[in-house]
Amino acid sequence: MTADGTSGPLRIPRRPRGRWKPWLALAVVAAITAVTASPQWGVAVAFDAIARNWQNGALKIVQLLQPDWAFWPRTVAPLLETLQMAVIATVVGALLSLPLSLWAAKLTNPHAVGRGILRTVLNAVRSVPDLLYASVLVAMVGVGALPGIIALVLFNVGIIVKLVSEAIESNDAGPLEAGRAAGGSQLQVNRAIALPDVWPSFINQTLYVFELNVRASTVLGLVGAGGLGLLIDAVRTYYRYDQLSLIILEILVIVVVIDLVSSAIRKRLV
Amino acid sequence: MSVIAPPKPRSRILLVSALIVTAVVVASFWSVDVTWSRLIDLPADIARYLWLMFSAPTWEKLPEALAQTWRSVAMAWIGTVLGIVVATPLSFLAARGFGPAPVRWALRGLFSVIRAVPEIIIAIIILSVTGLTPLTGALALAINGVGTLGKWGYESIEGVPRGPIEAVRASGGSTSQVLRWGVWPSATPEFLSFWLYRFEINVRSSAVLGLIGVGGIGDMLTSYTQYREWSTVGMLLIVVVVVTMSIDAVSAAIRRRITEGARTR
Amino acid sequence: MTIHSHDSAGVGTTVPAPAPWAIRMRDVTVRYPNGVVALDGITLDIEPGEMVSVVGLSGSGKSSMIRTINGLVPITSGSLTVGGHALESTSGRQLRRLRGEIGMIFQGFNLAGRTSVLNNVLVGRLAHTSLWRTLLGAYTDADKQIAFEALDRVGILAKAWDRASSLSGGQQQRVAIARALSQQPRLVLADEPVASLDPPTAHAVMGDLRRINEELGITVLTNLHLVDLARTYGTRMIGLRAGEVVYDGPAATATDADFERIYGRSIEAEDVLGR
Numbered sequence: 001m002t003a004d005g006t007s008g009p010l011r012i013p014r015r016p017r018g019r020w021k022p023w024l025a026l027a028v029v030a031a032i033t034a035v036t037a038s039p040q041w042g043v044a045v046a047f048d049a050i051a052r053n054w055q056n057g058a059l060k061i062v063q064l065l066q067p068d069w070a071f072w073p074r075t076v077a078p079l080l081e082t083l084q085m086a087v088i089a090t091v092v093g094a095l096l097s098l099p100l101s102l103w104a105a106k107l108t109n110p111h112a113v114g115r116g117i118l119r120t121v122l123n124a125v126r127s128v129p130d131l132l133y134a135s136v137l138v139a140m141v142g143v144g145a146l147p148g149i150i151a152l153v154l155f156n157v158g159i160i161v162k163l164v165s166e167a168i169e170s171n172d173a174g175p176l177e178a179g180r181a182a183g184g185s186q187l188q189v190n191r192a193i194a195l196p197d198v199w200p201s202f203i204n205q206t207l208y209v210f211e212l213n214v215r216a217s218t219v220l221g222l223v224g225a226g227g228l229g230l231l232i233d234a235v236r237t238y239y240r241y242d243q244l245s246l247i248i249l250e251i252l253v254i255v256v257v258i259d260l261v262s263s264a265i266r267k268r269l270v
Numbered sequence: 271m272s273v274i275a276p277p278k279p280r281s282r283i284l285l286v287s288a289l290i291v292t293a294v295v296v297a298s299f300w301s302v303d304v305t306w307s308r309l310i311d312l313p314a315d316i317a318r319y320l321w322l323m324f325s326a327p328t329w330e331k332l333p334e335a336l337a338q339t340w341r342s343v344a345m346a347w348i349g350t351v352l353g354i355v356v357a358t359p360l361s362f363l364a365a366r367g368f369g370p371a372p373v374r375w376a377l378r379g380l381f382s383v384i385r386a387v388p389e390i391i392i393a394i395i396i397l398s399v400t401g402l403t404p405l406t407g408a409l410a411l412a413i414n415g416v417g418t419l420g421k422w423g424y425e426s427i428e429g430v431p432r433g434p435i436e437a438v439r440a441s442g443g444s445t446s447q448v449l450r451w452g453v454w455p456s457a458t459p460e461f462l463s464f465w466l467y468r469f470e471i472n473v474r475s476s477a478v479l480g481l482i483g484v485g486g487i488g489d490m491l492t493s494y495t496q497y498r499e500w501s502t503v504g505m506l507l508i509v510v511v512v513v514t515m516s517i518d519a520v521s522a523a524i525r526r527r528i529t530e531g532a533r534t535r
Numbered sequence: 536m537t538i539h540s541h542d543s544a545g546v547g548t549t550v551p552a553p554a555p556w557a558i559r560m561r562d563v564t565v566r567y568p569n570g571v572v573a574l575d576g577i578t579l580d581i582e583p584g585e586m587v588s589v590v591g592l593s594g595s596g597k598s599s600m601i602r603t604i605n606g607l608v609p610i611t612s613g614s615l616t617v618g619g620h621a622l623e624s625t626s627g628r629q630l631r632r633l634r635g636e637i638g639m640i641f642q643g644f645n646l647a648g649r650t651s652v653l654n655n656v657l658v659g660r661l662a663h664t665s666l667w668r669t670l671l672g673a674y675t676d677a678d679k680q681i682a683f684e685a686l687d688r689v690g691i692l693a694k695a696w697d698r699a700s701s702l703s704g705g706q707q708q709r710v711a712i713a714r715a716l717s718q719q720p721r722l723v724l725a726d727e728p729v730a731s732l733d734p735p736t737a738h739a740v741m742g743d744l745r746r747i748n749e750e751l752g753i754t755v756l757t758n759l760h761l762v763d764l765a766r767t768y769g770t771r772m773i774g775l776r777a778g779e780v781v782y783d784g785p786a787a788t789a790t791d792a793d794f795e796r797i798y799g800r801s802i803e804a805e806d807v808l809g810r
Binding site: 172174175177178179180181182183184185187188189191192193194196197199200 | 605607631632633634635636637638639641643644645646647648649650654657658659661662664666669670672711714715718724
């Protein structure tokens with residue numbers, strides 16, 4: 001007996017089409033993985049080399065587990081430089097990003113062409129990782145903290161502008177309309193009306209970027225751009241993995257501490 | 271008679287924190303080892319280098335650049351896949367309601383620690399075992415990936431609506447069945463989304479890993495930068511930007527399809 | 536810098552606003568890019584100092600009409616003169632200066648929630664403030680004094696430093712009125728000012744608008760969709776339907792039949808506010 005009271009075999013509706021799609025996707029993924037893992041074309045996932053070198057590696061791992069605490073004083077100056085770079089880059093990046101974020105959002109910049117150009121440029125800038133910028137900048141301006149700071153700024157601005165302009169776009173257009181109705185120019189209403197609403201998001205993203213900067217600046221020195229990275233490069237050349245281990249511990253501590261502090265502040269912001 | 275305004279409230283906390291922040295910032299600017307006077311020459315210098323790089327990029331070397339890019343992307347792909355394979359079961363164990371408390375805390379701690387160590391350092395550490403090969407890069411990306419994917423994974427599982435889970439449990443399902451039928455359907459779009467996002471990040475990181483010699487486009491970039499062959503450097507930068515932006519665009523399109531068109535099967 | 540002086544006024548008296556403006560519309564048509572004709576050949580005269588209620592269903596053109604007066608919506612054809620200034624030929628800086636003399640309040644209050652009430656009211660002084668002062672947030676003392684007096688006039692001076700979003704709906708609309716007042720306007724436009732408010736608050740806000748009109752002599756134009764409010768607050772009523780004027784007469788004597796003609800349907804409960 002079926003639902004509408006008639007008897008007879010059930011009329012089962014047809015299964016929806018397109019169920020092959022996930023299987024196709026899985027097949028594509030498997031194919032790509034196979035190609036990228038093969039020796040000729042790709043990465044050569046050859047674990048036999050690892051098996052051979054294992055003993056070698058085991059010694060190093062043991063070294064890593066015994067940090068050289070006496071090395072601590074020599075890490076202080078590079079550590080401070082790392083933090084300085086992160087702070088300066090965040091400040092400069094934030095100052096540059098604020099007007100650019102207003103420029104990139106539709107609500108605060110009605111001119112689509114200018115917005116489009118800015119967005120494309122920023123997307124291009126964001127495609128290059130910070131270490132690559134640092135590497136090229138070191139060749140341009142020399143070794144030290146300056147190329148590191150510039151690299152971080154380039155890295156920051158793209159991120160902050162993208163996130164803050166998205167936050168602006170999610171705001172209400174009404175208050176800005178009221179400002180224009182009162183006779184304000186676009187710049188005036190942006191400053192007097194849009195900015196106060198954008199402020200919490202901006203501070204939030206700046207703190208987030210500060211965290212990223214601290215993590216990034218720990219390794220920028222590997223290409224000569226200042227901070228702990230220079231020390232890391234030095235100790236690894238001498239295979240002093242115990243000293244490396246101390247440096248890693250310090251990085252962990254800083255990152256975790258800043259992460260906690262920053263989260264606490266960001267929670268109180270909204 | 272003029273109206274008398276109420277007094278303006280002053281926030282102590284705001285003032286103190288502003289002072290602290292300003293002090294830290296000023297101290298940083300002042301104590302950092304940078305000759306600020308060089309900043310004046312900087313724009314002109316940079317303009318000159320940009321001209322050297324982009325006025326006549328060395329397109330003849332493009333095939334080599336593309337080959338190296340393929341290696342970097344392959345590194346990123348394997349690293350992502352390995353990371354997913356290891357992280358996904360771990361993130362289930364680390365989620366509230368699926369793993370016992372001590373295991374959860376241990377896993378979460380592990381994720382945090384792995385996440386905090388930059389990939390390039392991981393690569394340096396495992397270099398001694400795996401050598402200067404792209405595999406090292408892939409493994410470094412995978413290991414770091416376990417930390418990030420693990421965290422996103424358990425957060426996603428915990429954010430799944432409780433209803434379907436209770437339904438499966440109530441009809442007597444085992445834990446694996448709860449996972450497959452209660453959690454997985456709701457969580458899939460999010461998982462796929464951050465897997466793709468992680469791939470995007472890994473593509474960028476793989477270029478960076480080349481800097482320590484594991485191969486890929488970063489390797490090529492470092493060499494030509496050291497030789498100061500700016501026109502090749504310019505070409506390489508263009509290649510990096512174009513490839514990364516394309517992968518980002520494709521990945522974003524797929525992610526949009528996934529989150530908007532998520533259908534139950 | 537021309538700032539109206541306040542020291543010559545006595546205790547408790549108000550400084551008269553500058554001479555109110557009249558509105559003259561001749562065959563004004565508004566056609567949007569998507570083809571919709573919002574206003575169709577409107578001819579109207581509003582005298583200085585009048586308080587006019589504009590009624591009509593949504594889609595009748597009320598919102599468009601009120602926005603043509605300060606140029607937020609451009610007119611497609613016809614002529615629109617506000618205070619002797621022709622809107623068709625005003626743009627850029629002149630338009631901003633014109634808008635500076637026209638205050639506007641909205642249904643959604645349109646305040647910047649995260650900043651203080653005072654900063655919101657100071658938005659009304661933007662047309663008289665230089666860009667640098669705005670960027671630095673450094674309004675002149677005279678401007679701040681004008682803002683405080685505007686807040687006092689609507690009775691919420693004590694809230695001057697409070698965050699705008701922490702106020703109730705009625706209080707927020709009062710801030711919006713203060714913002715309009717701080718412009719020292721010759722004309723105030725109100726687009727459905729009480730649609731989001733409960734009855735007692737709505738009457739209070741409409742009462743404020745009426746007081747502004749009677750005490751300061753400012754021309755006030757209000758869009759309303761509630762029948763009893765339209766009759767009570769305002770001397771004259773204009774009814775719009777499908778972009779045309781279908782009623783223009785005294786507000787107090789408008790009958791239910793008149794409203795039914797304007798709305799094209801009988802009056803329902805939702806059209807009356809009540810106490």
